[in-house]
Amino acid sequence: MRYAHSVEAVRAAERELMARVPEGTLMRRAAGGLAAACAGMLGRVYGRRVVALAGSGDNGGDALYALALLARRGAGVTAVLLAPDRAHAGGLAAVRAAGGRVIDAGAGGGAGGGSDGGSGGDAADGSEGGAAGVSAGDAAGAAIARADLVLDGIVGIGGRGGLRPDAVRLAAAVRASGAAVVAVDLPSGVDAETGETAGEAVRADATVTFGTYKPGLLIDPAAQYAGAPRLVDIGIGPYLPAPVAEALQDADVAALLPAPTGESDKYRRGVVGVVAGSARYPGAAVLAVSGALRGGSGAVRYVGSAGDAVIARFPEALVSAGRPSQAGRVQAWVAGPGLGREEDARAVVAEVLAADVPVLVDADGLAVADREAIRARRAPTVLTPHAGEAAALLGVDRADVEARRLEHVRRLARELDAVVLLKGSTTLIAAPDGPVRINSTGTAWLSTAGSGDVLSGLIGSLLAAGLGGRDAASVGAYLHGLAGRAAPVPFGAHELADRIPLVRPEGTGGR
Ligand SMILES: NC(=O)C1=CN([C@@H]2O[C@H](COP(=O)(O)OP(=O)(O)OC[C@H]3O[C@@H](n4cnc5c(N)ncnc54)[C@H](OP(=O)(O)O)[C@@H]3O)[C@@H](O)[C@H]2O)[C@@H](O)CC1
Numbered sequence: 001m002r003y004a005h006s007v008e009a010v011r012a013a014e015r016e017l018m019a020r021v022p023e024g025t026l027m028r029r030a031a032g033g034l035a036a037a038c039a040g041m042l043g044r045v046y047g048r049r050v051v052a053l054a055g056s057g058d059n060g061g062d063a064l065y066a067l068a069l070l071a072r073r074g075a076g077v078t079a080v081l082l083a084p085d086r087a088h089a090g091g092l093a094a095v096r097a098a099g100g101r102v103i104d105a106g107a108g109g110g111a112g113g114g115s116d117g118g119s120g121g122d123a124a125d126g127s128e129g130g131a132a133g134v135s136a137g138d139a140a141g142a143a144i145a146r147a148d149l150v151l152d153g154i155v156g157i158g159g160r161g162g163l164r165p166d167a168v169r170l171a172a173a174v175r176a177s178g179a180a181v182v183a184v185d186l187p188s189g190v191d192a193e194t195g196e197t198a199g200e201a202v203r204a205d206a207t208v209t210f211g212t213y214k215p216g217l218l219i220d221p222a223a224q225y226a227g228a229p230r231l232v233d234i235g236i237g238p239y240l241p242a243p244v245a246e247a248l249q250d251a252d253v254a255a256l257l258p259a260p261t262g263e264s265d266k267y268r269r270g271v272v273g274v275v276a277g278s279a280r281y282p283g284a285a286v287l288a289v290s291g292a293l294r295g296g297s298g299a300v301r302y303v304g305s306a307g308d309a310v311i312a313r314f315p316e317a318l319v320s321a322g323r324p325s326q327a328g329r330v331q332a333w334v335a336g337p338g339l340g341r342e343e344d345a346r347a348v349v350a351e352v353l354a355a356d357v358p359v360l361v362d363a364d365g366l367a368v369a370d371r372e373a374i375r376a377r378r379a380p381t382v383l384t385p386h387a388g389e390a391a392a393l394l395g396v397d398r399a400d401v402e403a404r405r406l407e408h409v410r411r412l413a414r415e416l417d418a419v420v421l422l423k424g425s426t427t428l429i430a431a432p433d434g435p436v437r438i439n440s441t442g443t444a445w446l447s448t449a450g451s452g453d454v455l456s457g458l459i460g461s462l463l464a465a466g467l468g469g470r471d472a473a474s475v476g477a478y479l480h481g482l483a484g485r486a487a488p489v490p491f492g493a494h495e496l497a498d499r500i501p502l503v504r505p506e507g508t509g510g511r
């Protein structure tokens with residue numbers, strides 16, 4: 001599991017630990033881990049050109065100390081200072097002592113700002129290159145253009161608002177160069193708490209973060225800027241409170257996935273009931289059933305008007321045309337995909353919500369479900385809106401939900417006293433309490449008609465197999481995302497379910 005904590009929690013834990021260890025210990029640990037990660041990315045350190053962009057805070061300090069460590073291993077290093085007067089004194093001294101070159105980001109030419117600290121060797125010599133989008137006289141731009149690796153230490157968890165003009169210019173130069181980019185703690189310009197970006201931000205290939213993940217590293221759009229996130233343990237773990245967000249990894253999913261045992265029969269494995277499709281949208285029924293058949297429950301019961309289409313595609317489905325309450329044994333229901341919003345749809349959704357078993361409501365089901373009926377339920381309830389559906393449920397604009405997804409998914413979960421899975425490029429899963437689960441296994445190719453129907457069937461099947469609401473929703477989103485990545489592109493939603501067995505993490509399968 002990846003755990004993420006708020007900036008406030010990180011700062012408090014840092015204070016607790018700092019009171020117990022010699023001064024500078026945490027930054028030394030952070031910089032050591034950072035330098036090791038950079039060395040790993042470079043492969044060979046000796047003779048490579050490394051540039052650190054250093055802001056005036058501790059984030060810049062981390063970058064400078066790491067740069068000094070790389071210089072000691074033979075890299076030619078250049079520190080680009082955004083605020084030379086306020087640069088981290090210890091970090092700067094370390095770079096100078098290691099023979100690194102120091103330049104001022106704002107200087108118009110040469111090794112400007114009077115802070116030239118000597119050359120770190122041939123590889124870092126400051127000849128002025130012609131970087132794309134960077135003026136020929138710009139020493140910082142030239143160093144960035146020639147770099148093998150750039151460390152982004154402009155700003156970390158102390159960042160406020162969008163990047164300032166100097167930083168914006170450097171972020172653009174970094175993007176134009178072919179250098180690998182490692183963000184220090186966070187890509188500069190992204191919001192640590194929410195994953196929002198205000199204007200320009202640094203685009204990293206990897207982010208080395210300290211102590212714990214920050215929610216913004218795991219949530220889009222910031223997650224797209226972070227590249228591969230890596231955690232360096234600096235010892236604050238024992239002082240951190242419960243996380244605000246978390247993300248399942250393969251091992252967590254493998255441990256949660258249901259698999260039959262010697263004593264299993266189809267009823268013990270769980271029967272999932274699917275109420276979906278209509279004369280107008282029979283395909284939604286087929287797609288939801290396709291997902292349900294791949295979740296690991298023992299049987300799929302379809303109830304509705306699209307039984308012929310379902311059975312033609314999936315002969316193993318148990319099909320009936322009557323009411324959900326007369327359909328026979330069901331351990332969890334999925335209601336809503338393609339159901340329409342007529343009176344009849346309202347009635348069957350109400351019937352399903354009245355059942356004392358786990359229920360997932362999606363799509364049209366969300367439009368016709370009675371809020372009080374949802375709130376009154378005792379068995380787990382999972383709602384799976386996309387941003388537009390969540391906006392309708394909350395009575396806000398879709399754009400508001402999209403801009404502040406974390407806030408809105410939490411609010412909806414509390415208002416409806418249910419597990420809410422908010423779909424999108426990163427999928428967020430919130431229960432009324434506890435950490436929000438973040439899933440980013442998906443791909444933009446999943447934005448294809450009907451892919452949400454497959455997801456709802458899959459999650460319903462996991463509910464029927466016995467997973468709780470939060471686990472079923474997050475495991476379902478995880479597998480659905482991986483299935484999208486495994487499918488040849490472009491794909492149709494009907495191709496997704498067959499990929500699910502191929503992407504189940506190792507260690508499961510019940511064999
Ligand atoms: N917590 C921990 O456990 C540990 C934390 N560690 C490290 O400390 C980092 C936090 O350091 P921090 O508190 O000094 O803040 P930081 O991120 O450097 O930013 C402040 C500076 O940025 C500036 N600035 C602000 N906004 C800006 C913008 N939009 N665009 C441009 N500039 C902007 C702001 O300028 P000012 O407003 O003062 O003019 C100020 O100078 C953390 O991320 C981690 O790397 C590790 O060493 C080990 C343990």
Ligand SMILES: Nc1ncnc2c1ncn2[C@@H]1O[C@H](COP(=O)(O)OP(=O)(O)O)[C@@H](O)[C@H]1O
Pocket residue numbers: 363386422423424425426427442443444445446447448449450451452453454455480
């Ligand atoms: N850009 C994206 N990146 C990753 N996944 C996405 C992206 N856009 C949509 N998805 C996923 O695709 C699915 C779309 O579901 P939904 O909006 O309900 O579509 P439909 O109603 O057509 O089935 C969701 O699982 C969602 O998280």
Ligand SMILES: [K+]
Pocket residue numbers: 059152153154155156183184185186187188
């Ligand atoms: K940074």
